Amino acid sequence: MNHLATNFYEAASVILFGIGFMNLLLQNNLIKKFIGLNIMDTAVYLFLAAKGYIFGRVAPILTNGVVDADYYINPVPAGLVLTGIVVSVSVTAFSLALVQRLYKHYGTLNMDEIMKLSREEEGE
Amino acid sequence: MSTMSTVIQVILVLFLIASAIGVSVTGNLFMAVIIFMGYSSIMAIIWLFLESPDLAITEAAVGAGVDSVLFFLTLKKVHALKGTREG
Amino acid sequence: MALSEKKSFWQKLKAWIDGEEILINADKYISTREKPELPHFAKHFSTENVRSNKKLYRLMSVFVSLVFIGIMLITVTHLPTFGEASNPSNNEVAERYLEQGIEETGAINFVAGMILDYRAFDTFGESNVLFLAVICVVMLLKRDSKNISAAEDQENAEDDVFDMEDLKLILKKGSKTIAPLVILYGIYVVLNGHLSPGGGFSGGSIIGAGLILYSAANGQKKMQTFFTFRTFTLISVACLLTYCGCKSYSFFTGANHVGYEIPKGVPGAILSSGFILPLNICVGLIVACTMYGFYALFTKGEI
Numbered sequence: 001m002n003h004l005a006t007n008f009y010e011a012a013s014v015i016l017f018g019i020g021f022m023n024l025l026l027q028n029n030l031i032k033k034f035i036g037l038n039i040m041d042t043a044v045y046l047f048l049a050a051k052g053y054i055f056g057r058v059a060p061i062l063t064n065g066v067v068d069a070d071y072y073i074n075p076v077p078a079g080l081v082l083t084g085i086v087v088s089v090s091v092t093a094f095s096l097a098l099v100q101r102l103y104k105h106y107g108t109l110n111m112d113e114i115m116k117l118s119r120e121e122e123g124e
Numbered sequence: 125m126s127t128m129s130t131v132i133q134v135i136l137v138l139f140l141i142a143s144a145i146g147v148s149v150t151g152n153l154f155m156a157v158i159i160f161m162g163y164s165s166i167m168a169i170i171w172l173f174l175e176s177p178d179l180a181i182t183e184a185a186v187g188a189g190v191d192s193v194l195f196f197l198t199l200k201k202v203h204a205l206k207g208t209r210e211g
Numbered sequence: 212m213a214l215s216e217k218k219s220f221w222q223k224l225k226a227w228i229d230g231e232e233i234l235i236n237a238d239k240y241i242s243t244r245e246k247p248e249l250p251h252f253a254k255h256f257s258t259e260n261v262r263s264n265k266k267l268y269r270l271m272s273v274f275v276s277l278v279f280i281g282i283m284l285i286t287v288t289h290l291p292t293f294g295e296a297s298n299p300s301n302n303e304v305a306e307r308y309l310e311q312g313i314e315e316t317g318a319i320n321f322v323a324g325m326i327l328d329y330r331a332f333d334t335f336g337e338s339n340v341l342f343l344a345v346i347c348v349v350m351l352l353k354r355d356s357k358n359i360s361a362a363e364d365q366e367n368a369e370d371d372v373f374d375m376e377d378l379k380l381i382l383k384k385g386s387k388t389i390a391p392l393v394i395l396y397g398i399y400v401v402l403n404g405h406l407s408p409g410g411g412f413s414g415g416s417i418i419g420a421g422l423i424l425y426s427a428a429n430g431q432k433k434m435q436t437f438f439t440f441r442t443f444t445l446i447s448v449a450c451l452l453t454y455c456g457c458k459s460y461s462f463f464t465g466a467n468h469v470g471y472e473i474p475k476g477v478p479g480a481i482l483s484s485g486f487i488l489p490l491n492i493c494v495g496l497i498v499a500c501t502m503y504g505f506y507a508l509f510t511k512g513e514i
Contacts, residue, residue, distance in 0.1 A: 003288045009174075010287045012137040018280035019144040025272035031153055031198065035160050038191070039144050042167055049174045054301065055294040059175040060309065060321035061408065062478070067313060069306040070296070072321065076305050078176045079326045083337045085182050086412050086498065090344030092191055093505045096198045097351040100509075103202045104360070177408035178322050181400065185416035190502050193423060197509040 009050035016043035028111045030099050034092060041088045045081045052077035133173050139166055153204045157195045164188040317475035317484035318405040327410075327487045327494075331458050334490075338454060338497050342447050345504045354512035367511060374430030386428035393421035401495035405484045411494025418495065419502025426503070431511050440514040443500050450493040457486050457493075 004011050016039055023036025052074035060075035103109055106117050143163040147156050164187030171180040199205050291298045308325055318324035326334050352358070373379075397417035404410030426434040476483030507514045 004284065007287050007290060007293045008134060008137060009293060010290060011284060012141060014283040014287055015141055015280060016144055018276050019148065021279065022272065022276040023148050025276065026269060027148070029153065031195065032147070032156055035147050035156055038160065039147070046170070049171065049176055049179065050293060051300045053174045053294050054296050057175070059177055059408070062313065062319040067310060069309040072309050073175050074301050074305040075308055075321045075325055078178055078322045079330065081179055082182060082322065082326060082412055083334065085179070085186055087337060087340055089186050089191060090341055090501070093194055094344050094347050096194055097348045099198060100201050101351055109202055178410065178413060181409055181413040182416060185413060185420055189420045190416060190423070190505070194505060194509060
C-alpha cells in the first residue's frame with residue numbers, strides 16, 4: 001500500500017486506463033467511446049513519462065554546459081510519447097470522420113441502433 | 125522532491141481521475157468534450173512536473189486545441205449542440 | 212476469361228493484375244454459404260446474446276474493467292520505486308544519448324537530437340502516417356458527386372452568410388491581431404527546436420492552431436485565396452521528399468556521421484546541428500498542413 005502511494009503516477013495511469021476501457025465498453029454513444037479511447041492513450045503516455053522521471057534532475061536540455069548523464073532525466077520516454085501524441089490526433093480525426101459518415105447514413109450515433117439498422121439492411 | 129510539490133501533483137492526478145469519471149457520467153456530449161479539454165490542460169501541467177517541456181507544449185497545442193476543435197466540429201455536424209445557434 | 216482456364220503462372224498473374232475474375236472455381240465457394248451449425252455452448256452463450264442482454268453486458272464489462280484495474284494495481288506495487296536513478300529503464304541507452312548526444316548530433320535539446328538524428332527513420336514513418344491520415348479523411352469527407360446532400364448544402368450556405376456578415380466583428384478584429392502572433396510563435400518554436408523545448412511536432416501544431424483561428428474567424432473562402440488543396444499536397448509531398456533525401460544522404464554516407472559533409476556548427480547557434488534544423492522545418496510544415504487540413508475537411512469538406 002505504501003509502495004502504491006510512492007508510485008502514484010503509475011497507479012493513477014492504470015486507473016485512468018481502466019476508466020477509459022470502461023467508457024469504451026459501456027458507452028452507447030460513439031463520440032464518448034472515442035473520448036474514452038483518448039483517455040486510454042493519455043494514460044499510457046503518463047505511465048511511460050513517469051518511468052523516465054528521476055528525482056532532483058532537470059529536463060533533457062543542456063543547462064550550464066553540464067554534459068553528464070547524472071544531471072538529466074531519461075530522454076527516451078519523452079521521444080516516444082512525443083510521436084505518440086501526434087499520431088493519436090490523426091487516429092482521433094480519422095475515427096471522427098468515420099462517425100460523421102455513419103451519422104450521414106444512419107442518422108444516429110447510438111451504437112445499438114446502428115447495429116440494429118445495419119442488420120435490417122443486411123436482411124433485405 | 126519537496127512535500128509541497130508532491131501534494132500539488134497528487135491533487136492534479138486526482139483531478140485527472142475526477143474528470144475522467146466526469147466524462148463517463150455526464151449525459152451531455154458538449155459537457156463531455158469541455159471536460160476532456162480540461163483533462164488535456166491538466167495533463168500539460170503534469171508533463172511540466174515530470175520535467176518534459178516538449179510534451180507540455182505539444183499536449184497543450186494538440187490535446188486542448190486541435191483535438192477539441194475536431195470534436196466540436198463533429199458535434200456540429202451530427203446536430204448535438206443543443207442550446208446554441210447550431211442546435 | 213476465368214483464371215482457371217489459363218495455364219501458365221505468368222498468364223494468371225497478368226490476369227490477376229488486370230483485375231479479371233479472381234475466384235478460381237467460384238461455384239465451390241458459393242454453394243457453402245449456408246450458416247454452419249453452431250456448437251452447443253455457442254447457442255446459449257453467443258456474443259449476440261450477451262450484447263442484447265443489457266444488464267448482463269453492463270455487469271460483465273464493469274466486472275472485467277475492475278478486475279483489470281485490480282490486477283494492474285497489484286503489478287504496480289511490484290514495479291521499481293518511482294523516480295530512482297537505479298531503475299532498469301534508465302539504462303545505457305539513455306546514458307549514451309545524454310553523454311555523446313551533443314558531440315554526435317550537435318543539438319542542445321537531447322530529445323530533438325534523439326528523435327531527428329538517432330531515430331530519424333521512426334519520425335519519417337510518423338510523418339507519413341500524418342499524411343496518410345489526411346488522405347483517409349479526404350476519402351471519407353470530401354464533397355464530391357457521391358457524398359452530397361441538399362440539407363448539407365443549405366447548412367453550408369447559411370455558414371457562408373454568417374461569415375460575410377459583420378456579426379463576428381470582435382472575433383474578426385481579434386483574430387487579425389492574435390493569429391499572426393500565434394503563427395509567429397509557432398515558427399519560433401520550430402526554428403529553435405534543437406535549442407529549446409519544442410520542435411517540429413509542437414511548433415507545427417501551434418502554426419496549425421493559428422491557421423484554424425484565422426480560418427474560423429474570416430471564413431474558409433478567404434483562406435482559400437492562399438491555401439488550397441494544391442498548396443497542401445505540394446507542401447506535404449515536398450517536405451516528405453526533402454526529409455527522405457536528407458536521411459538517404461545520411462544513410463549513404465554510413466549513418467554514423469563519418470564523412471558527413473554537413474557541418475555541425477557550434478552547439479547553441481541557430482545554424483547548427485547538421486540536418487536537425489531542416490528536418491524540424493519539414494516536420495513542422497507537415498504537421499501544420501495536417502492540422503489545418505483536418506479542420507478544413509471537417510467544416511466544409513474541402514481544403
